Amino acid sequence: MSSETDGRAGDGKFGEYGGQYVPEVLMPALEELTDAYERYVLGNEDGFMDELRERLRDFGGRPTPLGRADQLSARYDREVYLKREDLLHSGAHKLNNALGQVLLAKYMGKERIVAETGAGQHGTATAMAAAHLDMPCEIYMGRKDINRQRPNVFRMRLNGATVTPVTVGRGTLKEAISETMRDWATTVENTHYVIGSVVGPHPFPSMVREFHAVISREARRQFAEQVGGLPDAVIACAGGGSNTMGTFEAFLDDEDVDLYAVEAGGSGLGVDDDAGVAPNSASLSTGTEGVLHGARTKVLQDPDGQIVESHSVSAGLDYAGVGPQLAHLVDEERVHAVNVDDDAALEGFHRLSNTEGVIPALETAHAFGYLEEYHQELGERVVINVSGRGDKDLETAIEETPNHDVPNAPDMDVFEGTGGM
Amino acid sequence: MGVEGAFGSEPAFVPYLAAGDPSVEASKAYVEALDRGGADVIELGLPFSEPIAEGPTIQGAVARALRAGMTPRRYLGFVRDVDTEAPLVCMTYYNLIYQFRDETERGGPDAFVHAAADAGVEGFVVPDLPVEEAGPMRRACDDAGVDLVSIVAPTTGDGRLRRLLEISSGYVYVQARLGVTGARDDVSGRTAETLARLQQYEAALPKAVGFGIRTGDHAERIVRAGADGVIVGSALVDVVADGHEAGDPVPDVADRLADLADELKTGAVRGRDPGPAEPERN
Numbered sequence A: 001m002s003s004e005t006d007g008r009a010g011d012g013k014f015g016e017y018g019g020q021y022v023p024e025v026l027m028p029a030l031e032e033l034t035d036a037y038e039r040y041v042l043g044n045e046d047g048f049m050d051e052l053r054e055r056l057r058d059f060g061g062r063p064t065p066l067g068r069a070d071q072l073s074a075r076y077d078r079e080v081y082l083k084r085e086d087l088l089h090s091g092a093h094k095l096n097n098a099l100g101q102v103l104l105a106k107y108m109g110k111e112r113i114v115a116e117t118g119a120g121q122h123g124t125a126t127a128m129a130a131a132h133l134d135m136p137c138e139i140y141m142g143r144k145d146i147n148r149q150r151p152n153v154f155r156m157r158l159n160g161a162t163v164t165p166v167t168v169g170r171g172t173l174k175e176a177i178s179e180t181m182r183d184w185a186t187t188v189e190n191t192h193y194v195i196g197s198v199v200g201p202h203p204f205p206s207m208v209r210e211f212h213a214v215i216s217r218e219a220r221r222q223f224a225e226q227v228g229g230l231p232d233a234v235i236a237c238a239g240g241g242s243n244t245m246g247t248f249e250a251f252l253d254d255e256d257v258d259l260y261a262v263e264a265g266g267s268g269l270g271v272d273d274d275a276g277v278a279p280n281s282a283s284l285s286t287g288t289e290g291v292l293h294g295a296r297t298k299v300l301q302d303p304d305g306q307i308v309e310s311h312s313v314s315a316g317l318d319y320a321g322v323g324p325q326l327a328h329l330v331d332e333e334r335v336h337a338v339n340v341d342d343d344a345a346l347e348g349f350h351r352l353s354n355t356e357g358v359i360p361a362l363e364t365a366h367a368f369g370y371l372e373e374y375h376q377e378l379g380e381r382v383v384i385n386v387s388g389r390g391d392k393d394l395e396t397a398i399e400e401t402p403n404h405d406v407p408n409a410p411d412m413d414v415f416e417g418t419g420g421m
Numbered sequence B: 001m002g003v004e005g006a007f008g009s010e011p012a013f014v015p016y017l018a019a020g021d022p023s024v025e026a027s028k029a030y031v032e033a034l035d036r037g038g039a040d041v042i043e044l045g046l047p048f049s050e051p052i053a054e055g056p057t058i059q060g061a062v063a064r065a066l067r068a069g070m071t072p073r074r075y076l077g078f079v080r081d082v083d084t085e086a087p088l089v090c091m092t093y094y095n096l097i098y099q100f101r102d103e104t105e106r107g108g109p110d111a112f113v114h115a116a117a118d119a120g121v122e123g124f125v126v127p128d129l130p131v132e133e134a135g136p137m138r139r140a141c142d143d144a145g146v147d148l149v150s151i152v153a154p155t156t157g158d159g160r161l162r163r164l165l166e167i168s169s170g171y172v173y174v175q176a177r178l179g180v181t182g183a184r185d186d187v188s189g190r191t192a193e194t195l196a197r198l199q200q201y202e203a204a205l206p207k208a209v210g211f212g213i214r215t216g217d218h219a220e221r222i223v224r225a226g227a228d229g230v231i232v233g234s235a236l237v238d239v240v241a242d243g244h245e246a247g248d249p250v251p252d253v254a255d256r257l258a259d260l261a262d263e264l265k266t267g268a269v270r271g272r273d274p275g276p277a278e279p280e281r282n
């Protein structure tokens, strides 16, 4: 199913999606990157992949466990297994890609790293990878996201990265990606842009998926060893779709395994054309074909083609586009695009926390919100990717929980007057 | 006359403004002022919400134009109404072209290219459409009889340059420096290098240099380095933005634009004067 065959990077097209819609100034860098991707990543030239695997083990803590969620299994009358990417160093799956790309930049002789970040997880992972591999690093982050993900902003700075606020637009991931592309257009000769999801121009969607494919390669093997056979359903949340593609990759050819990409339904589906906003980030479920940030894919846009502002309670899903391969897999009906709203996500956040002792990221919480609402429709044996841990979201959870209908939350009164609300 | 024909015996002055910045009416007056000031071709921006190739100045223009309600359909009306001698080239991003549907629900770039040509647009510059993705747009432009201008960057190697020149028409947009649009105080030394490389191809297309030019003096040096024209955006947008912020009357701002246009055009023409050849610096 993947576009790579015999070690070639393919043409970056997934059906009608994908491509390279970027300014000419960046095209030579994309050609150079495609070549490096083929040689080092797909071809293991100079032992690149061996070194990456070693560093993911010794620095990152791979493999991450696959574990049975006993309480959830009983609650839903199904076998529920958690793939624990929250236990990866940095606290989210993002390190798989960040470490891969920073190491690749080193092999390519680049001297500087730039990246965008939404939730700050990709920024944190990139800052950690850059510190680990001794590369200077600058992270662009929307103003609104800086305010709602403060612990991560501090983590990036602790790791020596410069965090540059992006103030245009609504100040979220979309603006941060645009601004990082502008930096890259200026510094492209010595700088590598570590894009944080399976989005952007070719070869990024393929390469980022490849770096995250370790999630499903491990999970598929772990499931076979620990449980036997294959799961019936695999679930992951989807913003740009990197943990999603990583969690699905090894199962794509297993046609009996149902794949669910859970998007952020926000506070409602659809696009308000007049206001130019979508109160959600459900580009797979409700978007239309368009060109954004270098790729043709499903985007949230008005009828003229202006990209609209998205919304989600989770900064990491708050994006108007999605990876082109994921969009294609949905069109092909290999992947089910589903979504749950902010309330369900908060519900999932509290449920996993108080039943399993795992505090998930609000992004991840969408997958558990889906499980709560739709477990009846799922097969017997379910694997869910816990894409990240929720420490970064505690401030948001304290603030948002009382504003939403979350019956399973602990008593929030204790926080009243403490500045959290 | 056509876009290529507008590059005559004199070096050409090619200004950029975003249609609708800061309002449809004012913007019309500003574009006409540039025409009066000596514009040979006018790059008229159709604002897109994600202008990834633009620096802060033109991002500001795009945001003001969108706030003023500019849309692809209103843009076509604008092109019909605005009164200029200079041919208009539409500068925009691919998604707006791609999404446009006409009454026949014709999809892809065809509908917009034809509608724009009917309104009087004579060419396109699409910064996020590299040669790899330009096929459908090139065919639509051929079909509608309008030009598609390619951008050459300082990073463009010889192999890409050849492919770019093959599909470009009207003129070649030579990006003077790395990065995004924005007025600068210096002139990049890489401009001369790119122009020299272009010279080796028998591409008869005129070479217009843009990114960073802000004064008549810059324009002169760029032409001395071998350019057939200068493209100026941010320096002009600054005049619009300053006037808007100060609340100045539209005719006053228009006069300032015409004056700056005249300075830039005169500077460009001076660059062609035989005289003590001053080498391109920094």
Ligand SMILES: Cc1ncc(COP(=O)(O)O)c(C=O)c1O
Pocket: A092, A093, A118, A119, A120, A121, A122, A196, A197, A198, A237, A238, A239, A240, A241, A242, A243, A244, A315, A316, A317, A361, A363, A364, A387, A388, A389
């Ligand atoms: C923990 C976590 N999960 C998921 C996402 C969404 O990204 P993607 O869809 O690329 O996996 C993010 C993004 O920041 C994240 O931090």
